[in-house]
Amino acid sequence: MTRTQLVGVIFGLLIVAALTALRASDPPILRLARDVTFDEYQRLVPRSFEAAPVRVVDIDEASLKAFGQWPWPRDRIAVLVDRLSEMGAAVIAFDILFSEPDRLSPRTVVRDVGGVDPALIDRLPDNDEIFARSMDGRPVVLGFGLSNQGGYRPPVKAGFAFTGESPLDAPPRLAAATPLRPQFETNAAGIGHISLNPGSPSAVVRAVPLLLSDGEQLYPNLALEALRVAQGASTYVLAGAPDAPNTITLIKVGDFVVPVTAAGELWLYVSPDRAERYVSAGRVLAPGGVPADVRAAIEGSIVFVGTSAAGLQDIRTTALGHNVPGVSLHAQTVEQVLSGRFLSRPDWADGLEILSIAVAGSLLVLLTTFVSPAVALACGLLITAMALVASWLTFRYAGLLFDPLAPILAGSITHFAATAYRFLVTDRERRVVRRAFGQYLSPSLLYRIEHTHDALRLGGDDRELTIMFVDVRNFTEISERLSPTEVVRFLNTLLDALSRDVIANEGTLDKFIGDSIMAFWNAPVDVTDHASKAVRTALAMRETLARLNESDAFGFGSEHRVGIGVGIHTGLACVGNMGAEAHFNYSAVGDAVNVAARIESACKDVAFDILISESTARSLSDCALLEAGALGLKGRSIRTRLFAVVGDERLAASPEFTELRRIHAQLIEALRSRSATSRKILAAAKMKAARIGAGLPDFYRRISRRADHFADEAVPKAETSAK
Structure with missing residues (x-):
C-alpha cells in the first residue's frame, strides 16, 4: 500500500465514520426519508380491505343537510345511541368531544334568556341528561382530546397489568385533557383519547399512539378502548423488553395481542378508503325507520361515530396519500388488530442499519482504493439491490420495516467521496503517466507502468x-x-x-x-x-x-x-x-x-x-x-x-532456407579466405535466394562488392556493444 492509498483509505473511513454517526443521531431529515420509503411500500401493496365487524357512522354532508348544522343537540345524539344499540352494535365509540354543556338544550336556552322561574327551568328537558341516560348500561366509549391548559385527567375505566418493569414513561406524555361532563364520565363504558399523531410535525398519520401517560397513569386510545369494551375485558396486559426499561413491545386486550413500538404506538397498515366502511348518520336517524342494509351493517359491529364533513375539519392524510376522515383511522386501527396484519420495526433495526452503513461503506472504500471505482460501483449497485430487495421482501412477507434508503445514500456518498479522492489525488500520478506514455506504449505496458512506484x-x-x-x-x-x-x-x-x-x-x-x-x-x-x-x-x-x-x-x-x-x-x-x-x-x-x-x-x-x-x-x-x-x-x-x-x-524451418543457409555459410567462408570458388557459390546462393525473395536478390547482388566485410581480420574478437 502506497502512502497515497493509505491516506485515501483513512479519508474514506473518516467519511464512513461521519455518515455512521449521522445515522446514529437520526436527524429529522433521515426520519422523514425513512417514513416516505415505508409510505411507498404501503402504496405498492396496501392492506386489502376485508369485510370486518367495524363500521363508521358518518355525520356527512347529507346528514347535516337533513338534520341541520353541527353541533347537533345531544338529545339527537341520544337517539343515535338508542338506535345503534337497538340494532345490536357491539360498541358505540364517539370520535367527538363532549366537553361543554349542550347550548341547544331547552333548559340552557331558557336559562340564558332570563326572567323565567327557576322551578320551571328545572322541569325543562336537559339534553346532556338525556344523552347520559342513553349511555347508561350500554357499550358507549367517549373520546377526549389533549389540552395544554388545566390539570384535568379523565377517569380510566380499565386496569393495567405489566409483565416486567412499569412502562409508565414509555408512551407519549399527557399534560392535560379536555374535560368531559361529569355524568358522561360516570355512564360511559369506556373513555379513550382521540389524538392520532400528537407532537408529530408531519400531517401524515403513520403510527397511532395506543396509550398516553401522565407519569402516574396510562390512558388508552379510542380504538383500543372500543376493542376492550366490545370483548367485555377489564384489564390491559402490557409486555416490555426485559433488557430495556420503559419500553412496550406488546399490548394484550381481551383475546388480541397487538405488537407496538417501544412507545406503545401501532404502525398503521392502511387500506384504501371504501364506501362499505361507512354508514350515513342520516340513514340511522331517518324518521321512517332504519333500512335493512343499515341494520345488517351495524349488527354485531364496533361502531365509530365521527364526521367526514369538510367544514368540521377532521380530515387526515394516510400513508397512501389519501385524505380521509380521522374517524376512519380509528376504525382501521381496529380492523388491523382484528385481521392480525401488523407492521413492526424491531428494536434492533436501527443498530442493523447503522452497522450496514459502517460495513458497506468500509468495503466500498477499500474497493475504490485498491481495485477500481468501476468495481466499487458494481459492488455498490449490488449492495443497493440487495438492500432494496431484502427490505421489500421483509415488508411484503413479514410486515417488518427496515430502511434501505440510509445505507444506500451513505454508500453513494462514500463511493462518490472515495472516487473523487482517487481521481483528484490517487490517480493523478497515473493520469500523468498516461499523458506521458499513452501515445507510445501498448495498453499492457501502460497498465504496468501505472502501477510502478516513482514511474516518472x-x-x-x-x-x-x-x-x-x-x-x-x-x-x-x-x-x-x-x-x-x-x-x-x-x-x-x-x-x-x-x-x-x-x-x-x-x-x-x-x-x-x-x-x-x-x-x-x-x-x-x-x-x-x-x-x-x-x-x-x-x-x-x-x-x-x-x-x-x-x-x-x-x-x-x-x-x-x-x-x-x-x-x-x-x-x-x-x-x-x-x-x-x-x-x-x-x-x-x-x-x-x-x-x-x-x-x-x-x-x-x-x-x-x-x-x-x-x-x-x-x-x-x-x-x-x-x-x-x-x-x-x-x-x-x-x-x-x-x-x-x-x-x-516458419521460414527458418523451411527446406529452402535451410539449404540457402548452408550455401551462405560456404559463401562467407569463401569470401573470408578470398577463395576463387566464391563466384560459383554466390551464383548458387542467388538461385536459392530468388525462390525465397524477401529482398535477398539485391542482398546477394551487392555482397560481392563487400568482400572486405567478411575478411577474418574485420571480425573483432570482442564486440564492446555486444550483449
Whole structure:
C-alpha cells in the first residue's frame, strides 16, 4: 500500500465514520426519508380491505343537510345511541368531544334568556341528561382530546397489568385533557383519547399512539378502548423488553395481542378508503325507520361515530396519500388488530442499519482504493439491490420495516467521496503517466507502468535495451515530388501504421525524427524476450509496408514503391525522463542507441531492409538470419558484425532456407579466405535466394562488392556493444 492509498483509505473511513454517526443521531431529515420509503411500500401493496365487524357512522354532508348544522343537540345524539344499540352494535365509540354543556338544550336556552322561574327551568328537558341516560348500561366509549391548559385527567375505566418493569414513561406524555361532563364520565363504558399523531410535525398519520401517560397513569386510545369494551375485558396486559426499561413491545386486550413500538404506538397498515366502511348518520336517524342494509351493517359491529364533513375539519392524510376522515383511522386501527396484519420495526433495526452503513461503506472504500471505482460501483449497485430487495421482501412477507434508503445514500456518498479522492489525488500520478506514455506504449505496458512506484521520476537508469531505428528509403526524392501537405499526409499514413506494430509488440515509441522512428524494448518496465519482440516488430513492419504499397495507400501508383530500412541493436543504455521538471520526455541515450542508428544507415550499403547486431542475434533462437558481414559503423573504432533478418521461425524451418543457409555459410567462408570458388557459390546462393525473395536478390547482388566485410581480420574478437 502506497502512502497515497493509505491516506485515501483513512479519508474514506473518516467519511464512513461521519455518515455512521449521522445515522446514529437520526436527524429529522433521515426520519422523514425513512417514513416516505415505508409510505411507498404501503402504496405498492396496501392492506386489502376485508369485510370486518367495524363500521363508521358518518355525520356527512347529507346528514347535516337533513338534520341541520353541527353541533347537533345531544338529545339527537341520544337517539343515535338508542338506535345503534337497538340494532345490536357491539360498541358505540364517539370520535367527538363532549366537553361543554349542550347550548341547544331547552333548559340552557331558557336559562340564558332570563326572567323565567327557576322551578320551571328545572322541569325543562336537559339534553346532556338525556344523552347520559342513553349511555347508561350500554357499550358507549367517549373520546377526549389533549389540552395544554388545566390539570384535568379523565377517569380510566380499565386496569393495567405489566409483565416486567412499569412502562409508565414509555408512551407519549399527557399534560392535560379536555374535560368531559361529569355524568358522561360516570355512564360511559369506556373513555379513550382521540389524538392520532400528537407532537408529530408531519400531517401524515403513520403510527397511532395506543396509550398516553401522565407519569402516574396510562390512558388508552379510542380504538383500543372500543376493542376492550366490545370483548367485555377489564384489564390491559402490557409486555416490555426485559433488557430495556420503559419500553412496550406488546399490548394484550381481551383475546388480541397487538405488537407496538417501544412507545406503545401501532404502525398503521392502511387500506384504501371504501364506501362499505361507512354508514350515513342520516340513514340511522331517518324518521321512517332504519333500512335493512343499515341494520345488517351495524349488527354485531364496533361502531365509530365521527364526521367526514369538510367544514368540521377532521380530515387526515394516510400513508397512501389519501385524505380521509380521522374517524376512519380509528376504525382501521381496529380492523388491523382484528385481521392480525401488523407492521413492526424491531428494536434492533436501527443498530442493523447503522452497522450496514459502517460495513458497506468500509468495503466500498477499500474497493475504490485498491481495485477500481468501476468495481466499487458494481459492488455498490449490488449492495443497493440487495438492500432494496431484502427490505421489500421483509415488508411484503413479514410486515417488518427496515430502511434501505440510509445505507444506500451513505454508500453513494462514500463511493462518490472515495472516487473523487482517487481521481483528484490517487490517480493523478497515473493520469500523468498516461499523458506521458499513452501515445507510445501498448495498453499492457501502460497498465504496468501505472502501477510502478516513482514511474516518472526525473533521471535515468542503466538498462539493457533492444533499440530500433526505422528510416524511409529515398525520402528526399519522394518529398521533391510532393507538396508539403502531401508529404505530411504520406508520413502520417506510413508512420502511424508502423508505430502500431511497435505498440502491438510491447515496444516503447521514443520519437519520430522526420521520416524516422526510434523505439526500444525492455523499458520503462521489463519485457521478456525483448530482442525477439523487436525483430518480430521489424518483420511486421515489412508486411505492413507491403500491404500499404499493394493497396496504393500513399497514392503513388504501382510504379513507385516505398521502402524502409530497420536497424536493431541490443545493449546497455540509459533510459528515463530527460529534460526539465515541468517538461520532459521519456527516452534512451548511450552508445547502444548510436549503434542502432548506424545499423539502420548500413541497410543502404548491405542492400537489405532489416539488419540486427550480433548481440541481438545471440538472443534469437528461431528466426531466419543470414550473416551480413562486419561493417565499420560511423563513430566506432571497430567493426560490428551484422545479420540480415530474412523471416520468422516458419521460414527458418523451411527446406529452402535451410539449404540457402548452408550455401551462405560456404559463401562467407569463401569470401573470408578470398577463395576463387566464391563466384560459383554466390551464383548458387542467388538461385536459392530468388525462390525465397524477401529482398535477398539485391542482398546477394551487392555482397560481392563487400568482400572486405567478411575478411577474418574485420571480425573483432570482442564486440564492446555486444550483449
